[in-house]
Amino acid sequence: MVTINYRNAAVKIAESVYEPAEDSFLLADAALEVCIDGMKVLEIGTGTGFVASVVQANRNIELTATEINPHAALCAKSNGVAVIRTDMFAGIIKERHFDIIIFNPPYLPTSDEEKVPGWLNYAFDGGKDGRKVIIRFIEEVSSHLKEEGTIVIMISSLTDIEEVKALMYRHGFKTRIIARTKCSFEELVVIEGKFS
Amino acid sequence: MKKDLMEILACPVCKGDLVLNIEKEDEKEVISGTLYCSVCNEYYPIEEGIPNMLPPDLRE
Numbered sequence: 732m733v734t735i736n737y738r739n740a741a742v743k744i745a746e747s748v749y750e751p752a753e754d755s756f757l758l759a760d761a762a763l764e765v766c767i768d769g770m771k772v773l774e775i776g777t778g779t780g781f782v783a784s785v786v787q788a789n790r791n792i793e794l795t796a797t798e799i800n801p802h803a804a805l806c807a808k809s810n811g812v813a814v815i816r817t818d819m820f821a822g823i824i825k826e827r828h829f830d831i832i833i834f835n836p837p838y839l840p841t842s843d844e845e846k847v848p849g850w851l852n853y854a855f856d857g858g859k860d861g862r863k864v865i866i867r868f869i870e871e872v873s874s875h876l877k878e879e880g881t882i883v884i885m886i887s888s889l890t891d892i893e894e895v896k897a898l899m900y901r902h903g904f905k906t907r908i909i910a911r912t913k914c915s916f917e918e919l920v921v922i923e924g925k926f927s
Numbered sequence: 928m929k930k931d932l933m934e935i936l937a938c939p940v941c942k943g944d945l946v947l948n949i950e951k952e953d954e955k956e957v958i959s960g961t962l963y964c965s966v967c968n969e970y971y972p973i974e975e976g977i978p979n980m981l982p983p984d985l986r987e
Contacts, residue, residue: 822937
């Protein structure tokens with residue numbers, strides 16, 4: 732089994748799970764900037780648990796994660812992440828409990844022909860415009876976030892950055908891009924949204 | 928799962944409270960068992976330390 736060592740974390744990678752890539756590293760770095768000791772943190776769709784593991788290894792926080800893919804949930808658990816197998820927020824109380832909610836959503840525009848077979852599709856399929864899952868996240872997230880809580884989400888220029896920022900603004904978030912990097916055919920950005 | 932995870936778990940259908948039934952645990956956490964929602968009369972399994980909160984028709 733392959734292990735990735737990054738910023739004091741050793742993360743095991745299983746098959747049929749999204750393998751940490753540029754977006755995962757960028758999000759992990761950005762999440763470390765935002766997370767402060769003592770906070771309650773939730774990661775939605777943790778995959779291997781890479782981002783959660785990096786944050787846990789460097790901050791004294793209370794972290795919980797959700798994941799729908801059974802292979803990914805087991806992988807995250809083996810990496811020491813407190814994972815709940817559920818669809819986004821479904822199995823979590825509707826209380827404003829968390830200081831920070833982190834999400835690396837499926838953000839790629841995906842046609843029916845581009846879908847990946849099996850559970851891995853959940854890691855990629857952002858619907859036709861790449862924003863299908865992000866829209867659901869933004870609509871649901873504030874009922875789980877403390878007042879003045881923060882969300883940290885990873886998207887691509889292919890997802891339409893301005894459209895996602897506008898969506899967040901309409902749901903009460905002040906937005907700021909806190910990390911960005913150019914990849915071959917796209918730019919990856921991490922957007923911080925402060926609820927106010 | 929650690930027992931204090933109960934603070935944030937809810938039934939995925941009605942969002943109500945759940946009752947923890949432990950089948951196997953070690954000094955750190957619950958390894959297997961169930962979470963029961965009395966309103967929906969539904970059991971959610973805990974396997975290998977992971978609570979499975981998918982509705983029954985989506986479980987494998």
